[in-house]
Amino acid sequence: MSALEIQNIRKNYGAVETLKGIDISLQSGEFLVLLGSSGCGKSTLLNIIAGLAEATSGDIRIGDRSILGVHPKDRDIAMVFQSYALYPNLSVRRNIGFGLEMRKVPVAERDKAVQEAARLLQIEALLDRKPSQLSGGQRQRVAIGRALVRKPQVFLFDEPLSNLDAKLRLEMRTELKRLHQMLRTTVVYVTHDQIEAMTLATRIAVMKDGRIEQLGTPEEIYNRPATLYVAGFVGAPPMNILDVTVRNGLLEIAGSDVTIPLPPRYATIGDGTRLSLGIRPEALRLAAEGAVGLTLPAKVEVVELTGPELIATARIGGQKLIACLAPRTRLGEGESRRFAFEEEALHLFDPTTGLACEGAP
Template sequence: MSALEIRNVRKRYGEVETLKGIDIALESGEFLVLLGSSGCGKSTLLNIIAGLSEPSGGDILIGERSVLGVHPKDRDIAMVFQSYALYPNLTVARNIGFGLEMRRVPRAERDRAVCDTARLLQIEDLLERKPSQLSGGQRQRVAIGRALVRDPQVFLFDEPLSNLDAKLRMEMRTELKRLHQMLKTTVVYVTHDQIEAMTLATRIAVMRDGRIEQLATPEEIYDRPATLYVAGFVGSPPMNILDAEVTASGLKLDGCEEVLPLPAAFDGTALAGRRAKVGIRPEAMRLAAESEDPRLTADIEVVELTGPELVTTATVGRQRITACLPPRTALGTGSVHAFTFDETAMHLFDPESGRSLKVG
């Protein structure tokens, strides 16, 4: 049974259609991340699931029950907001238990649920404090606790970590992952941060202009992007995209003499003479050894040491590439180096539709 089903959901504001037919079926215990840049429609979709906005078309089912027209409090959901939305005059304990209090849950049962939730989130010693006495990370734990204590069918998170600094974001990602693994809760989580998406999700829906570009596991999104947009959006540094033409001998890159072999996954006969976008992840690239035939010869422009890796920007003819190399690699700005990579690391996309050209 699907915990949440989104059927052909559309949303229109006047002449502007912000959601253009979204279909997702979410099984119990899944962690779905809606990923995309600002304005793609991910928060609009979350608000429709929550009941804060009604769709212009389609249906939302929670536990196989349509919730169109159902008040948010009756949808069996809990939502964690970007702003925490804590009551400043209430203690942590009362903030966590406020929803139970409004539902007239008996005091003893309510106190027990609050204590169990605080223990789970490791904030037992904060129960008598007010929100003004808490750090950003502690406030976020309280907001999560207020959702957890209700034990709903679906949890909704609207960019909950965006107000935290980098260190706290990493800690809270780990905490959310731990909680999900323990509780097996069903989650829909909105973010524009691809690291959050990759580390937390069981599936990712990459959204663009009110549509889903690809819905798949993090591994598939990263290793087999369905479109140019997904390939460029997911990954840091982003995937190298090179212009080329498919020829009988391989992939002729624009502006240089390099010809790359056509990977076995692509039908060279069917593609011959077509234009293509060639995608290669920066981490798939390495310096060619003397015994290897190089794939590309590049002029080094910029070298940046991040600590765990050396991020190198270079040009191949008129096109720019990025390579992530071991941190002790000896490279100098202005030097020329030969690079290689496994042909299975290459992706081909249609330059007009943006879709992958892979066979099957």
């Protein structure tokens, strides 16, 4: 039986349809990340699961029980907010145990649960402090601890790391990963940060305009994007997208006289078809002088060293091409170079529908 079942959820605000039929089935212990830009509907969906907003139609079930219309406190869920939502006048100990206190859980049982949560989150030394005496990362641990002690069937996280600096975000991502591996509780996690999604999720739902563009594992989302939107949204830098036309078994790159062979798996695509060609920046490498094989000639415009990699922005015809190269690559701005790649790195999309083209396996 699924731990969480989201069935054709729709949400309207007057004539505006915010969610347009969301279907997701989660097994117990899965970590689902709802990924998308602001306004895509991910937080609205989370709030409907939490009971903070009502669905216009559809159903949500935890186990064999529908939770629509059930009061949030009776849904057997716990939510961690972006703003922490801690009580400033209460100690860490009382903040973590507040929900249990409201449920009249006996003091001894409550104290045991708080101590266990503090041990898991490595904040035992902070239990007698007030929130104002804590760092951002420590406050987030307290908010997570307050959810942990309830032992819910489903955890909900609403962009919990967005208020932290880069170093703390990395540390807290690791902590969340460790906790999930230990507890194996079902999690629904909202973020616009693709690195959080890729590192934490067992499955990712990429959302756009109230719909799911693709639902799959991080590996599927990254290596086999189902749409142009997913291809361009997931990845940093994003996937290169070039306008091409199929001609006599070749792909002609618009704005240039460059052609490359049409991959055999797409051999059924007809002559004259206009397509979008996708290739990830990290799939490109500088070709050696006189190298044979698949290459794209381009003129380098900008070279940026980030530390672990060298990012080259080039032009092929009038179209932009970005390559992520080894940091010690010798490459100058204004140079004309060839970038090599493997056939498997190419993705073809229908520019009208935005869908990935079907290719032979």
